[in-house]
Amino acid sequence: MEPTNPQFTPLQQLSYNQAVSELDAILRNMQGDNCDIDRLTIYTRRATELIAECRRRLTATDEELRAILADLEK
Amino acid sequence: MGILEETPQPVTLQALARRVSAALADTSLFNVWVVAELSDLRVNHGHCYLELMEKHPSTGAILARMRAVIWANVFPRINADFLSTTGQRLASGIKVMVCGTVNYHPAFGMSFVISAIDPAFTMGEAERRRREILRKLQIEGVLELNRSIEWPDVPNRIAIISAPGAAGYGDFIHQLYTNPSGLRFHTQLFPAVMQGERTSPSVIAALDSIAAGMDEFDCVVIIRGGGATSDLLAFDDYELAANIAQFPLPVVIGIGHERDTTVLDYVANMRVKTPTAAAEWLIARGENALAALRRIGAEILQCATDKIAAANTQLAYLDSTLAMAPAAALQRASSRIHNATVSLAGSSARLIAPQLARLEATATSIATAAHTATRRALDRLEARTSLLQALSPEATLRRGYTITTCNGRAVTSISQLSPDAEITTHLADGTVTSTITSTQHHN
Numbered sequence: 134m135e136p137t138n139p140q141f142t143p144l145q146q147l148s149y150n151q152a153v154s155e156l157d158a159i160l161r162n163m164q165g166d167n168c169d170i171d172r173l174t175i176y177t178r179r180a181t182e183l184i185a186e187c188r189r190r191l192t193a194t195d196e197e198l199r200a201i202l203a204d205l206e207k
Numbered sequence: 208m209g210i211l212e213e214t215p216q217p218v219t220l221q222a223l224a225r226r227v228s229a230a231l232a233d234t235s236l237f238n239v240w241v242v243a244e245l246s247d248l249r250v251n252h253g254h255c256y257l258e259l260m261e262k263h264p265s266t267g268a269i270l271a272r273m274r275a276v277i278w279a280n281v282f283p284r285i286n287a288d289f290l291s292t293t294g295q296r297l298a299s300g301i302k303v304m305v306c307g308t309v310n311y312h313p314a315f316g317m318s319f320v321i322s323a324i325d326p327a328f329t330m331g332e333a334e335r336r337r338r339e340i341l342r343k344l345q346i347e348g349v350l351e352l353n354r355s356i357e358w359p360d361v362p363n364r365i366a367i368i369s370a371p372g373a374a375g376y377g378d379f380i381h382q383l384y385t386n387p388s389g390l391r392f393h394t395q396l397f398p399a400v401m402q403g404e405r406t407s408p409s410v411i412a413a414l415d416s417i418a419a420g421m422d423e424f425d426c427v428v429i430i431r432g433g434g435a436t437s438d439l440l441a442f443d444d445y446e447l448a449a450n451i452a453q454f455p456l457p458v459v460i461g462i463g464h465e466r467d468t469t470v471l472d473y474v475a476n477m478r479v480k481t482p483t484a485a486a487e488w489l490i491a492r493g494e495n496a497l498a499a500l501r502r503i504g505a506e507i508l509q510c511a512t513d514k515i516a517a518a519n520t521q522l523a524y525l526d527s528t529l530a531m532a533p534a535a536a537l538q539r540a541s542s543r544i545h546n547a548t549v550s551l552a553g554s555s556a557r558l559i560a561p562q563l564a565r566l567e568a569t570a571t572s573i574a575t576a577a578h579t580a581t582r583r584a585l586d587r588l589e590a591r592t593s594l595l596q597a598l599s600p601e602a603t604l605r606r607g608y609t610i611t612t613c614n615g616r617a618v619t620s621i622s623q624l625s626p627d628a629e630i631t632t633h634l635a636d637g638t639v640t641s642t643i644t645s646t647q648h649h650n
Contacts, residue, residue, distance in 0.1 A: 153360070164510055168514065191497055
């Protein structure tokens with residue numbers, strides 16, 4: 134039987150703290166005994182996306198950094 | 208002579224000056240320690256010229272004022288000592304304890320020649336002032352307000368109050384934007400004067416601008432200077448401290464001197480020694496957040512890996528079990544059938560024998576019972592037959608009774624008969640037909 138996919142909030146609509154809370158919730162769920170193996174992929178993929186989004190918000194790309202530094206040196 | 212005696216005998220000004228000078232040659236005016244406030248301080252050709260003042264403690268009215276000088280032969284040492292101990296320069300408004308001698312010069316007038324300054328007094332004075340400000344903030348209940356504000360997990364939108372060209376500002380920005388983890392920061396400078404009398408109103412104005420758009424920021428960083436010398440007096444200010452204490456965003460103070468503190472260090476949420484340290488602190492928070500992400504990512508990976516490994520192990524077990532399962536199942540089924548057969552045989556013998564015995568016994572008793580019942584029925588029948596014969600109409604007729612019929616019906620009442628009717632009388636061995644001549648009712 135195909136498990137119904139959980140409804141995830143789009144990443145752009147999440148605050149950083151909400152994203153981290155969701156990561157915690159996913160981890161707790163996966164550590165629980167009743168974690169559905171069918172959903173493992175779904176949750177792992179979601180967690181990966183959340184982490185990538187959080188990291189993206191925390192860090193700037195090299196290009197951005199160069200632009201900022203160039204700006205500051207004007 | 209009288210006139211001569213009354214005529215004043217003037218002396219030269221120089222002579223008067225000598226007299227004043229002589230009058231001042233009193234040991235009580237030598238090397239006197241005096242407490243005073245500095246004013247109108249200026250340095251010229253290495254000499255420091257200033258005024259000493261005493262003001263009324265509550266009205267501020269000038270109670271005493273005296274010219275003073277620190278000669279160039281001692282000024283550099285006194286100045287350096289004072290700066291290194293107190294962290295501030297000799298400047299107007301500072302209270303000092305100075306040692307000097309009252310000197311009168313015929314050409315330049317009276318002045319107090321300072322030979323030493325006790326920096327510890329000024330330190331104590333500043334400390335007393337700081338304590339007073341803090342006590343006031345405590346009484347007003349605002350002392351801990353900024354310190355108790357919770358930080359967002361990752362503060363990266365930073366309002367900076369600094370003098371635009373200051374080395375400290377440059378250090379801070381450079382540190383922040385070249386952090387090795389590539390953390391993203393948004394900064395905006397709110398320029399302010401960071402020394403002298405205009406410091407407090409200027410920093411307060413910058414705070415007001417930040418407050419107007421406070422949703423754009425996670426925190427405020429107040430930094431200054433880069434040079435070793437610093438004049439912290441301007442920061443020991445009640446208005447400025449009260450503003451910072453009540454500011455709605457956490458405030459980081461990085462104006463410090465290595466050893467000295469200002470009241471701002473006690474009211475701001477976070478105190479760091481240098482602008483660079485402020486940047487490092489913010490970077491550390493971001494790096495902690497990144498580390499937390501890495502940790503949770505690793506845990507999730509581990510979790511998923513474990514789950515899959517467990518599922519694989521389970522599958523392998525099932526796979527190996529499955530290979531032997533049909534044979535084992537057949538074996539189990541056949542032995543179950545065998546057991547059933549054996550126990551069935553045993554139980555049928557055990558159960559059927561008594562049934563058979565009971566059946567045989569029943570057959571015998573049924574035969575007996577049938578015989579008895581038949582016998583009894585025959586007896587009863589015979590008895591009934593005798594009785595029947597005794598009661599039959601024929602027997603009655605034979606005993607002399609007759610039956611009278613009229614038109615084929617038995618006559619049981621006189622009312623059935625009328626004269627001239629023909630009646631038949633039945634006897635045991637024949638019938639008599641008669642015609643009625645009369646009828647008579649019994650009464």
